[in-house]
Amino acid sequence: MNQENLSKINSYLSFKLGDEEFAAHVGKVLNILEMTKITEVPKAPVYMKGVINLRGTVLPVIDTRIKFGMTPTVYTTNTCIIVLDIDVDGESIYVGALVDAVQAVLEIDKNHILPPPSIGSKYKSEFIEGVANIDDKFIMILNMDAVFSTDEITNLRDKTEETEQTTDIEEIGS
Amino acid sequence: MDNFKKKFIEEATDLLEGLEKSLLALEENPEDLSLIQQVFRVMHTLKGNSGMFGFEMIDSFTHEMETVYDLIRNGKLKATREILDVTLAAVDHLKLLLNEDNYNDPEVIGNHKELLSKVALLVKGDSASEQNAHADLNVEVNKSVEEKGEKTYYIFFEPINEIFDNGTNPLYLLDELHDLGKVEVFAHLNKVPSLNVLNPEFCYTYWEVIIATSASLNDISDVFIFVEDDSTIEIQEIADYNLLTDEIFIDDLKKLASTQNDIGLSSVQNLTKEANSRKVKDKIKSFNKDRSTSKETSISSIRVSADKLDILMNLVSELVTTQARLSLFAEENNIPGLLPIAENVQKLSRQLRDTAFSIVLIPIENMLTRFQRLVRDLSNELGKEVVFVTEGAETELDKTIIESLADPLMHILRNSLDHGIEDSDVRVKKGKPKQGRISLKAYYSGANVMIQISDDGAGIDPVMITEKAIAKGIISPDRKLTKREVLELVFLPGFSTARQVTDLSGRGVGMDVVKRKISDIRGEVEIESEFGHGTTITIKLPLTLSIIDGLLVKVEDTHFIIPLLVVDKIYAIDHEKIKKTFNNVVVLDGKQIPFFYIREEFDLNESQEKFEQVIVVNFEEKRVGLIVDHVIGEYQAVLKPLGKHYKNQDMISGATILGDGTVALVVDTNKIIKLFSKHEVFKIKEEEKPEK
Numbered sequence: 001m002n003q004e005n006l007s008k009i010n011s012y013l014s015f016k017l018g019d020e021e022f023a024a025h026v027g028k029v030l031n032i033l034e035m036t037k038i039t040e041v042p043k044a045p046v047y048m049k050g051v052i053n054l055r056g057t058v059l060p061v062i063d064t065r066i067k068f069g070m071t072p073t074v075y076t077t078n079t080c081i082i083v084l085d086i087d088v089d090g091e092s093i094y095v096g097a098l099v100d101a102v103q104a105v106l107e108i109d110k111n112h113i114l115p116p117p118s119i120g121s122k123y124k125s126e127f128i129e130g131v132a133n134i135d136d137k138f139i140m141i142l143n144m145d146a147v148f149s150t151d152e153i154t155n156l157r158d159k160t161e162e163t164e165q166t167t168d169i170e171e172i173g174s
Numbered sequence: 175m176d177n178f179k180k181k182f183i184e185e186a187t188d189l190l191e192g193l194e195k196s197l198l199a200l201e202e203n204p205e206d207l208s209l210i211q212q213v214f215r216v217m218h219t220l221k222g223n224s225g226m227f228g229f230e231m232i233d234s235f236t237h238e239m240e241t242v243y244d245l246i247r248n249g250k251l252k253a254t255r256e257i258l259d260v261t262l263a264a265v266d267h268l269k270l271l272l273n274e275d276n277y278n279d280p281e282v283i284g285n286h287k288e289l290l291s292k293v294a295l296l297v298k299g300d301s302a303s304e305q306n307a308h309a310d311l312n313v314e315v316n317k318s319v320e321e322k323g324e325k326t327y328y329i330f331f332e333p334i335n336e337i338f339d340n341g342t343n344p345l346y347l348l349d350e351l352h353d354l355g356k357v358e359v360f361a362h363l364n365k366v367p368s369l370n371v372l373n374p375e376f377c378y379t380y381w382e383v384i385i386a387t388s389a390s391l392n393d394i395s396d397v398f399i400f401v402e403d404d405s406t407i408e409i410q411e412i413a414d415y416n417l418l419t420d421e422i423f424i425d426d427l428k429k430l431a432s433t434q435n436d437i438g439l440s441s442v443q444n445l446t447k448e449a450n451s452r453k454v455k456d457k458i459k460s461f462n463k464d465r466s467t468s469k470e471t472s473i474s475s476i477r478v479s480a481d482k483l484d485i486l487m488n489l490v491s492e493l494v495t496t497q498a499r500l501s502l503f504a505e506e507n508n509i510p511g512l513l514p515i516a517e518n519v520q521k522l523s524r525q526l527r528d529t530a531f532s533i534v535l536i537p538i539e540n541m542l543t544r545f546q547r548l549v550r551d552l553s554n555e556l557g558k559e560v561v562f563v564t565e566g567a568e569t570e571l572d573k574t575i576i577e578s579l580a581d582p583l584m585h586i587l588r589n590s591l592d593h594g595i596e597d598s599d600v601r602v603k604k605g606k607p608k609q610g611r612i613s614l615k616a617y618y619s620g621a622n623v624m625i626q627i628s629d630d631g632a633g634i635d636p637v638m639i640t641e642k643a644i645a646k647g648i649i650s651p652d653r654k655l656t657k658r659e660v661l662e663l664v665f666l667p668g669f670s671t672a673r674q675v676t677d678l679s680g681r682g683v684g685m686d687v688v689k690r691k692i693s694d695i696r697g698e699v700e701i702e703s704e705f706g707h708g709t710t711i712t713i714k715l716p717l718t719l720s721i722i723d724g725l726l727v728k729v730e731d732t733h734f735i736i737p738l739l740v741v742d743k744i745y746a747i748d749h750e751k752i753k754k755t756f757n758n759v760v761v762l763d764g765k766q767i768p769f770f771y772i773r774e775e776f777d778l779n780e781s782q783e784k785f786e787q788v789i790v791v792n793f794e795e796k797r798v799g800l801i802v803d804h805v806i807g808e809y810q811a812v813l814k815p816l817g818k819h820y821k822n823q824d825m826i827s828g829a830t831i832l833g834d835g836t837v838a839l840v841v842d843t844n845k846i847i848k849l850f851s852k853h854e855v856f857k858i859k860e861e862e863k864p865e866k
Contacts, residue, residue, distance in 0.1 A: 037836055039732055039733070039836060039838070039839065040732055041816065041820055041826060041839060042775075042776035042777070042823075042825075042826075043776065043777075043823060044820060044823055048819060048820065050837075051816060051820075051829055051837045051839075053836065053837050056492060056831060057814060058815070058816060058817065058828075058829040058831070058837055060816065060817050060819040062819070088818060091818075093817060093818055093819075094817075095819065
């Protein structure tokens with residue numbers, strides 16, 4: 001299926017990190033794996049959990065919680081690895097994203113996705129594609145390419161930046 | 175069609191490479207007939223193929239070159255240096271012509287013309303130098319080959335009866351035509367009247383002439399310039415090639431001339447058409463002949479696209495991985511009969527692996543020609559006398575390695591030529607032979623291939639290097655470096671030792687790029703230099719990039735693989751002993767061996783086991799111990815990249831999948847030891863980075 005067809009689909013996979021719910025476009029998701037043994041790579045950044053075997057290829061696994069500036073993932077029976085197809089500088093790379101739980105595949109109509117609040121959000125808008133209101137819950141739809149192609153801990157919660165723009169953003173969105 | 179073109183270009187590139195090689199060999203033995211034959215054959219094949227695929231410029235160009243080598247082949251010309259120079263330049267030019275985009279490049283076109291005229295000069299220079307006695311033969315040779323631009327004309331010439339009154343002899347005009355090219359003359363006497371009315375001062379004869387010449391229509395009519403006003407002259411082009419080589423055509427003409435009063439333009443044209451169709455048939459025939467002979471010679475090898483080889487290699491890798499799973503399964507489940515099968519599969523997959531690898535291995539000879547050429551051209555340009563000696567050209571390497579090796583090697587050679595080898599008078603003063611010497615030696619060393627480039631030139635001045643490093647702020651003035659460390663400095667980014675930036679090397683993108691490119695293919699570079707006596711650069715390369723034999727070890731619950739070829743010995747060691755050692759040195763077999771406790775280096779907790787294992791590996795010339803929890807055994811590791819996210823973890827060269835599906839990490843021991851030991855020089859590098 002080519003990119004054009006994919007973008008017409010309105011399905012999103014929602015998952016949980018702690019109590020917060022996020023979603024990724026299904027076009028980015030290749031696979032959902034149960035938690036398996038992750039081989040740690042020494043001297044790697046903390047959020048790089050290690051590598052696993054994905055049908056014969058080596059897949060790097062990222063602890064999404066650390067990546068987003070939360071506490072490290074505690075493995076439970078619900079812990080899953082979402083295999084994502086990330087576009088880094090025009091090159092497609094597979095990564096595994098460790099999440100606390102996978103929720104559901106949601107059909108969200110394009111019209112129901114609100115643009116990311118430019119101010120008043122507690123999240124960096126460049127990583128958020130939009131916000132959807134499902135059953136009175138707000139789900140952040142993430143731009144997976146942007147989130148997983150950066151090297152640093154993205155710190156989705158934008159508290160570290162204490163510049164002029166952040167002063168009036170403080171926690172209004174919650 | 176594009177597909178065919180691509181094939182043609184591929185083939186032509188190969189041919190040209192072969193040609194270059196033969197030419198360089200020919201330079202050594204200018205008398206070697208078989209080499210001349212080879213050159214001629216390549217030109218001929220190129221000509222034929224390029225014509226077929228519409229590369230007209232190549233077609234016409236190779237045609238000219240073919241003429242030259244035909245002359246040489248027949249002993250009419252000597253393969254002089256001058257000719258070889260032109261031919262080599264021509265090879266370069268032909269390479270450019272293979273890319274159709276270059277056709278509109280004015281530089282290429284200019285070059286094309288210049289070369290053509292040079293080639294023409296070579297042919298002409300030959301005929302001028304030939305003695306008259308040989309002239310006839312020579313003409314014969316020239317005629318046997320179709321000259322470019324040779325056309326066939328039909329001339330009808332009927333002078334007025336009173337032509338003799340002007341003092342003109344029409345026969346002289348015909349002689350003049352003879353000078354222009356090959357001529358077939360038919361004189362017609364049917365207008366000669368009976369004797370009683372014949373005026374002896376009149377010319378009654380008229381002529382029909384078929385002339386094959388490279389002269390233009392104007393040149394031909396110039397012959398008749400003094401008689402054209404009062405004669406009937408008709409000149410018509412009938413073919414754009416030499417029709418007179420066609421004997422059937424001439425015979426038919428003669429037959430016609432004897433039966434009819436005159437032949438007439440129309441019947442000549444008819445005959446031309448027949449001749450044309452014959453020519454095409456001949457061409458096809460000779461083409462088929464070429465084809466069938468070339469088939470016979472190349473039957474021992476076939477061309478396979480690189481993509482297919484890549485697929486094959488991937489499949490072999492998968493097979494090896496699957497086989498590991500089977501072996502594990504067989505061991506765990508004691509099913510009668512399964513174990514022998516698993517062992518057999520293991521044996522077969524190993525053989526298959528080795529065979530598949532040998533397919534993608536190509537001898538480094540393939541790139542040596544390029545270097546030979548480089549040394550030849552550069553030494554000419556620099557006015558230095560240099561011999562380039564190669565040894566071990568049959569040494570084989572993975573084709574991907576060879577591809578990425580060409581540039582760095584080229585750079586090293588350039589350095590040697592430019593900065594290494596001194597001018598010949600300097601050399602004589604130093605008591606060295608006048609002729610410089612650069613040698614490239616390739617040989618196997620375990621599972622590695624070593625490529626050594628040495629020159630007997632000036633060598634590297636350690637004092638100058640140190641001064642320079644200090645001046646550039648790379649090292650502090652009070653730092654004492656060993657000789658080896660000093661030489662290592664040249665590999666640092668931004669360190670170019672050339673005092674003057676020349677065209678060839680020394681632009682500051684020097685050895686650091688070489689080093690980086692080589693480490694990209696998991697190779698290593700080392701430099702040795704004796705000031706005043708020469709420099710040797712050694713490149714150590716893995717035989718292949720995808721599967722290695724390794725030692726599977728375990729640290730905590732992570733599996734690591736250490737390449738077997740660096741492993742020297744394995745010892746068991748008491749944990750208490752390690753804890754008590756001072757300065758990280760253990761005594762093994764009566765020798766002091768520095769070691770690294772992997773757990774500590776990887777920020778893991780101390781082991782609870784009583785015994786651990788020391789793997790002694792070779793690091794540069796030293797032996798270094800790496801302490802792991804325990805050794806599991808030998809393992810064939812299919813290397814898989816860790817991916818972009820781990821690009822900074824270069825001490826892990828890749829990962830491999832074990833029989834139980836878990837992932838093991840392949841350790842690059844050299845990098846790991848360098849990282850752990852924090853060498854002086856390597857510290858510098860780390861400090862360097864942020865400044866950039």
